[in-house]
Amino acid sequence: MKTPILLELSEITKTFPGVKANNDISFSIKPGEIHALLGENGAGKSTLVKIIYGIMQPDHGQMFFGEKLYKPSEPFEARANGIGMVFQHFSLFEALTVAENIELGINKEAASKDLNRQISEISETYGLPVDPIQRIGSLSVGECQRVEVVRCLLQKPRLLIMDEPTSVLTPQESHLLFQTLTKLSQDGCSILYISHKLEEIRMLCERATVLRDGKVVAQCSPREESARSLAKMMIGSNLKTPQPSKPAFGEKRLSVNGLSINSTNPLGTSLCNLVFEVRAGEILGIAGVAGNGQTELFEVLSGERTVDKNMVQLDHRLVGHEGPTKRRELGMCCIPEERVGHAVVPDMSLWENCILSARTRQKLERNGFLNIPASHNFAEKIVENFNVKTPSVKRDVRSLSGGNLQKFIVGREMLQNPRILVIMQPTWGVDAAAAADIHFALNELAETGTAILTISQDLDELIAISNSFAVISEGRLSEPRPTINVTIEEIGLLMGKTSHFEKNEQNDPP
């Protein structure tokens, strides 16, 4: 007998300029199963669920829902078909009550008069305690998620998509959610569960589809796999052999001493007692899945967020409390992950963007006035040395392509002869030739004695260029060690680790 299939994907392909986000993806979900979609950031998970939920349309391929051809052009149609989705970022109005929010978000037919009773019923059946008359603004993140789940369940979905649901939850809340999901699946609702947390998937899911670089690389039953083997599928084993690290480095340039901060953003990550140092000539690589504290760490290092004086040290000076300008003066240059709108202002020219971060070290400012000729010269020097393709430095930065823009930004910081360089995602979205140029330039800079800290999600890259290696996960940093001693399995485990038990000890609510 043929097993019934709820949703079937057949050869789904979606291309964005420069990247194939989904490449010939086929898999199926059975009724009542909890199906995991596993993959690193950028593996194509989000694109795929957006296609299923009707936010995007595939370039090729077909979907079948309950054996019928399914081709949603709007999320509305997905909902009408019985597909619900809980996003990582909630769409709730803070000033309205739970019931009002739910009423707004569901199709009219489903919003009957006794909505409050329905909400209470669902929340009892599935162990989702929510109070219909409370205002969203007064709820915790976990409670907001429950509201979103209830909203989906009211429409009696046959498939529920959950996008990294536990990334915003405390361990206790995650546990409650798992119970709900299990109950749901017993009642016949299928769940597509997106995550990169391996332990969770092993506990919860019956089947898993693993994506890497937009392709399905494995289908497995996670309960029969180890976290280690799952990590290997997710990351792949095509990592290059690490280069031998240089035996000796110079004096200590950057040290971070017991850095702990609370995230100001509810979806951010708090940092917990980070300790590391970077010496002259050393390249320290910090790996980790996005959203584990990298952004927060960068902001502390660049000086955009100031912290206690003692937490950051440049050479012999304690600079935790100093802003970006002072740190640049002392020889620290930083390259953020976000290029447009963080590293550069898109509607300003190349030479104007030089002033943003190079005005102190390159003297592009004289008695408060802009030194326009010097800025032009510096911009031209970057264009020449880093092979940036642009007709003129008077062009707006937004006219540069991704790779050229990154070369410009990297050049702007490197040509300032930094003593310390912090660089995030050095080659994200950059073509292979440009990536090789940037790697070469980083190595060269290290050889002249600059201390370099690289934060990246690209393991190949980190292993290829860094001498020392550490992994950041949930705001904690593993102890840095020489890259040559690190194995892929270890990295995978450190990256996908769920440190629930450690966390429980400290974060238990009173």
Added chain:
Amino acid sequence: MIRLEARNQTSRTLLFWSPILAVGITVIAGTIMFALLGKAPIRAIAIIFLEPLGDIFSIAEIVVKATPLILIAVGLSFGFKAGIWNIGAEGQFTIGALSGGSVALALYQIDGAWVLPLMCLAGAVGGMLWAAIPAFLKTRYNANEILVSLMLTYVAVLLLSALVHGPLKDPDGMNFPESRIFHDAATLPILIEGTRAHVGFVTAIVAVAISWLVLSRHIFGYQIKVLGQSQRAARFGGFNEKHVTWICLMISGGLAGLAGLFEAAGPVGQLVPALPVGYGFTAIIVAFLGRLNPLGILLGGFVMALTYIGGESAQIELNLPSAVTGVFQGMLLFFLLGIDVLANYKIRMTQPLSRKLSE
């Protein structure tokens, strides 16, 4: 359904020409409006837009109106560029007139070349203090400067009225709610004999020149530009958002206060409850008409002043209601903003969702 869809590339040409285009469309819409009202449209337009340029007296009146508009708009452009929306220039204008005017009244009949500069200083400081309230509330408690500055306008206008009805009332004024008429040493020198055009205009030109220099050549202008486009890039660059907020509000408050004092010590010559006539609000239109560029604002100030004078002539010669000036100013801003939207978006007709589903 009509939908606006973002253009991939902003139409720079459209953006550059939009003020001129807006003036053109306003003239056309005005013609239609006059025709519907049963007035000779061409003649009405000529009276509003051309006739005031014919004689020296009208031109001087245009200068009188343009002076406060330009001063205030130049000040506002700093904040607007940085995304700080001071909507309460009218209130800062009123407080500037009140504080500078109070100095004049306190020094009544005292002569000296220092009287007028002292009044100017008091006027500017008064405007700055009034703008300091939204600045403090914004930087300290993240209060919305649009609401705070706007509401303070009404407080300022009522304060002026209360004081002119009370302590500042002319003792020999037969109980009219007016202050004494300022003595000569406290009155602005006239530029052109026989008209009301005063030296405040020279100050406005100087303000335009300095602002141009600061905005295009100084690091502060650079900070404003970066902050207006991306707060995150500004933080990365090491710029302090709070400092910029304070300075922008001090510049706009100070210049609005100065404009208020000029109005009191120039064409009006005393403090009266009706001193604030809306220059602070009209200057917002001027700032955008001039593309937030000081030189553009200089031009925009003249165009706007022209609609004031032209509107007055239209009232006198064609028996049109006084609202005609407001209608023209409103149309101008409306068309300007409309064209700006079209420079960034294009219009697309789409099918309603329900029809699509039933197909």
